[in-house]
Amino acid sequence: MSLFAASARREVQLLSSRPWDAAMLTWVPLLAMALLCWIFSTGQPYRLPIAVWDEDHSSLSRQLVRMLEATPGLALQAQVVNRGEAADALQRMAVYGVVHLPPGMARDVKQGRGASITLLHNAQLATASSLLQRDLRQVVGTLSAGIEMQAAAKRGTPSQALQTRLEPVKTQLVALFNVSTNFEQFLAAALVPALIHVLAMTAGAWSVGRELRDRTVAQWLGAQASPTQVLSALLGKLAVAFAPLWAVTLACLLYLAQLRGWAVAGSMGWISAGLAALVAVSLAAGAALAGVTLSLRTALSGAGLLSAPAFAFSGVAYPLLAMGEGARTWALAMPYTHYARLQLEQWQMGAPVAQSLPVVAGLGLATLVLLAVATAGLARGLRLPQRWGGR
Known part of the structure; x- marks a missing residue:
């Protein structure tokens, strides 16, 4: 042998x-x-838990909350009422992020001053953090576009020109591999x-x-x-x-x-x-x-x-x-x-x-x-x- x-x-x-x-x-x-x-x-992370801290309590803020609930990548787990509850939820990792809607948001939007929506998140959890930012940008961008289109329509702007005026320069992202x-x-x-x-x-x-x-x-x-x-x-x-x-x-x-x-x-x-x-x-x-x-x-x-x-x-x-x-x-x-x-x-x-x-x-x-x-x-x-x- x-x-x-x-x-x-x-x-x-x-x-x-x-x-x-x-x-x-x-x-x-x-x-x-x-x-x-x-x-x-599962392939992709879905239903990442978030909380909403709504200090505006307007029809606009409620519409945004409904849009967040309808987003497949997000799951609204709680509504917090103050900074302490928001911090506690993040520290306990009960949620990955807290969306803060400031007081007077709807009023500022109607008066044309604009408003800022804040995402409080733990960037140490890089994947969850990036997915939350992506989904929130999409939701807020859709809401903002809808508000602008309504305002432009009231000013008499033709509907055919609305999309071009909102986004005169577009970005086309082409994924060659792992498209999904x-x-x-x-x-x-x-x-x-x-x-x-x-x-x-x-x-x-x-x-x-x-x-x-x-x-x-x-x-x-x-x-x-x-x-x-x-x-x-x-x-x-x-x-x-x-x-x-x-x-x-x-x-x-x-x-x-x-x-x-x-x-x-x-x-x-x-x-x-x-x-x-x-x-x-x-x-x-x-x-x-x-x-x-x-x-x-x-x-x-x-x-x-x-x-x-x-x-x-x-x-x-x-x-x-x-x-x-x-x-x-x-x-x-x-x-x-x-x-x-x-x-x-x-x-x-x-x-x-x-x-x-x-x-x-x-x-x-x-x-x-x-x-x-x-x-x-x-x-x-x-x-x-x-x-x-x-x-």
């Missing part, structure tokens, strides 16, 4: 005797991905591989570091193993982790593409290849950390440090080009950043395969380098039995 097959068989036997180790490669990733898909299954601005399409699909990146790097560090902790390195590799034999045994061990992690993630992406209806504009096969490269480089990185440090605890800490913030630096949530030089350099050093670009190009943009080819090639090259580092570290570790058994 080859060293690759023998190592793979040994790893399967170890996993079968340790159910929780096997769980981290099978049903735990599947459960975590199912939870992600369920969280974003659906969170499931861009965020859930991006978080699934980010999660597997964390799990795969942890699995690589754990599977190699476990041999060091249990003092079984010589049993696994052989006491006099050459670098080629070490590499073969390492590949056999990592292949056992690679297969379920890649398969579970691909199944989740296929669920989003086929059953949830987010059709892939480019090549699903190329996304699959990029995902395989991401899982491989993540496993190799974890193994390299364990091989270099010869410590399970240090390898796991390094895996968490490198993989956990990968999504934040990927450019999916915060624009990559808006980052500082140091942050952008760190982001470009992370494999997930490049995979995220490939997935966006192929899934939503329908980019040519040739445009994504450098990503797969780069991840493959990085995998080979990290495997070489892991192999060198393990070959060195074989000569240092005093380092075995550490946590």
